Ligand code: ADP
């Protein structure tokens with residue numbers, strides 16, 4: 001790794017109120033490359049939310065260290081700095097909305113950074129544009145009269161307006177339909193590509209992470225059991241099932257086609273890559 005922005009070393013977390021002595025995270029070590037999209041996957045209860053809540057100091061390590069963009073968590077001084085750099089969205093982020101207008105909601109977070117009125121407005125307007133909700137149309141509306149997908153994008157704009165270097169998203173599209181999810185992730189992807197934001201995404205939708213993530217981190221029972229690019233992790237078919245994760249249907253289909261003798265490269269893990277590879281394989285077949 002050339003430039004890790006997040007370094008987690010031997011992180012263990014035991015909830016005080018939890019089952020006596022059983023850690024929610026055990027000895028997890030990992031690093032996330034600046035500007036990449038990392039996905040944390042695992043079944044319910046595997047420790048995903050516990051892990052991401054360490055990234056902005058909502059939870060403190062029981063032991064081990066978390067270093068984010070050079071700031072080591074644990075030092076009290078580091079916490080403020082950390083919260084500026086890490087924008088967080090949780091499940092059902094529309095529950096985080098509360099202001100009477102869309103603009104007021106998006107401006108709420110940056111207002112606490114002590115910005116002047118003009119910069120505040122500029123940032124909120126730019127953030128709304130960045131999630132496809134132009135201010136001239138949406139700024140004055142109540143967030144509660146928007147669709148579910150639009151409300152989540154307002155919540156995303158509120159986080160982007162903080163100009164975070166890291167965006168941590170804990171299953172932010174649960175309950176949205178396929179179009180709503182695709183739209184939401186389209187804007188996340190743009191923030192990653194255009195602003196260089198590092199994305200840490202918690203999801204248990206394998207098709208979703210195959211399309212978005214540069215690297216997967218698999219948690220099982222609070223331990224990191226696998227990591228790697230999606231296409232590599234998805235090769236561990238049997239173990240995936242052991243961890244309660246299913247391969248994306250596409251990967252399963254490609255494995256079947258390979259067994260039937262179609263020459264498909266191993267790196268294929270999205271529909272677009274599959275189509276390109278399949279048309280190549282067809283041409284290859286026609287040539288012989
Ligand atoms: P995931 O997000 O993968 O579903 P969590 O990080 O929420 O997993 O939970 C990991 C483990 O920690 C689970 O056994 C869960 O019951 C426990 N846990 C989560 N939050 C708390 C809490 N606030 N108090 C006590 N135990 C908790």
Ligand code: MG
Nearest residue numbers: 048049050170
């Ligand atoms: Mg969770």
